[in-house]
Amino acid sequence: MTDDIDQLAQLLGQKLVARNWTISCAESCTGGGIGYAITAISGSSTWFKQGLITYSNDAKQQLLGVTEQTLTSFGAVSAQTVQEMARGAAQSASAQVAIAVSGIAGPDGGTPDKPLGTVWFGFFIDGKSHNIKQLFNGNRQQVRLKAIEFALSKVIRLIDSSS
Amino acid sequence: MTDDIDQLAQLLGQKLVARNWTISCAESCTGGGIGYAITAISGSSTWFKQGLITYSNDAKQQLLGVTEQTLTSFGAVSAQTVQEMARGAAQSASAQVAIAVSGIAGPDGGTPDKPLGTVWFGFFIDGKSHNIKQLFNGNRQQVRLKAIEFALSKVIRLIDSSS
Numbered sequence: 001m002t003d004d005i006d007q008l009a010q011l012l013g014q015k016l017v018a019r020n021w022t023i024s025c026a027e028s029c030t031g032g033g034i035g036y037a038i039t040a041i042s043g044s045s046t047w048f049k050q051g052l053i054t055y056s057n058d059a060k061q062q063l064l065g066v067t068e069q070t071l072t073s074f075g076a077v078s079a080q081t082v083q084e085m086a087r088g089a090a091q092s093a094s095a096q097v098a099i100a101v102s103g104i105a106g107p108d109g110g111t112p113d114k115p116l117g118t119v120w121f122g123f124f125i126d127g128k129s130h131n132i133k134q135l136f137n138g139n140r141q142q143v144r145l146k147a148i149e150f151a152l153s154k155v156i157r158l159i160d161s162s163s
Numbered sequence: 164m165t166d167d168i169d170q171l172a173q174l175l176g177q178k179l180v181a182r183n184w185t186i187s188c189a190e191s192c193t194g195g196g197i198g199y200a201i202t203a204i205s206g207s208s209t210w211f212k213q214g215l216i217t218y219s220n221d222a223k224q225q226l227l228g229v230t231e232q233t234l235t236s237f238g239a240v241s242a243q244t245v246q247e248m249a250r251g252a253a254q255s256a257s258a259q260v261a262i263a264v265s266g267i268a269g270p271d272g273g274t275p276d277k278p279l280g281t282v283w284f285g286f287f288i289d290g291k292s293h294n295i296k297q298l299f300n301g302n303r304q305q306v307r308l309k310a311i312e313f314a315l316s317k318v319i320r321l322i323d324s325s326s
Contacts, residue, residue, distance in 0.1 A: 056213060
């Protein structure tokens with residue numbers, strides 16, 4: 001994808017292996033790109049067992065256990081949804097770490113409240129949730145690549161800061 | 164990823180929309196790359212609802228219903244496994260079409276029977292299964308890209324030839 005993403009995925013693997021942890025992911029707007037970046041790393045089967053591409057709301061509910069109430073009240077692109085996605089991804093995979101991504105990559109779907117490029121990230125690290133919103137510039141492909149890079153970069157920092 | 168892959172994903176979407184069908188995928192060695200290629204297409208949420216990255220054997224069993232007997236008798240890289248993966252992916256998503264991929268991208272894992280670059284593809288098209296083996300040259304990244312391109316290209320031809 002990009003050299004930066006490749007290096008981040010490699011570093012992530014080292015951090016996880018050192019802790020004997022595994023990671024899972026639940027991807028909406030990135031559509032499998034985080035899984036693809038992770039599995040580009042030879043030997044990633046040690047620390048990555050499964051990922052879920054939950055593009056529709058039904059998939060978010062059925063595969064990850066996101067509640068209908070959360071989706072109705074806050075929308076698919078929200079802190080609440082990515083938090084439930086990340087927890088669901090970790091539980092489904094029995095993983096210590098999970099990344100969830102839901103955003104508006106464009107070209108359609110932007111609103112005044114949630115403009116194009118809005119991406120919510122949910123991280124689940126050893127039992128604790130962290131949710132972060134970012135606003136990325138660029139076209140659909142650029143927003144998705146930036147989201148993948150941000151997710152990998154951030155999860156490494158969160159793993160580092162988890163004692 | 165590549166222009167060819169992008170064009171194939173676009174064409175696949177047109178074929179599916181024309182039939183009012185949806186597609187799902189179950190990815191092992193491609194690790195989410197097919198989902199990523201599909202969701203690169205704007206509007207793909209109409210015809211793609213979910214995908215499953217089943218990197219481990221446990222994930223293949225739990226998320227897709229591949230039997231332990233199949234994995235033990237034939238291995239993860241086999242016609243039998245990808246057939247069960249594809250059927251499981253279609254059923255989980257209530258999709259008419261599914262792609263499953265399981266292969267040996269390298270650099271490790273090759274055997275005399277299943278050398279590096281061996282990839283099995285399972286296609287499930289409107290109730291019918293088609294399983295195909297390919298042997299790709301190249302390094303890990305090249306094998307994965309060739310597998311993604313082949314999967315998209317082949318599923319289009321199978322959809323075309325399904326009456």
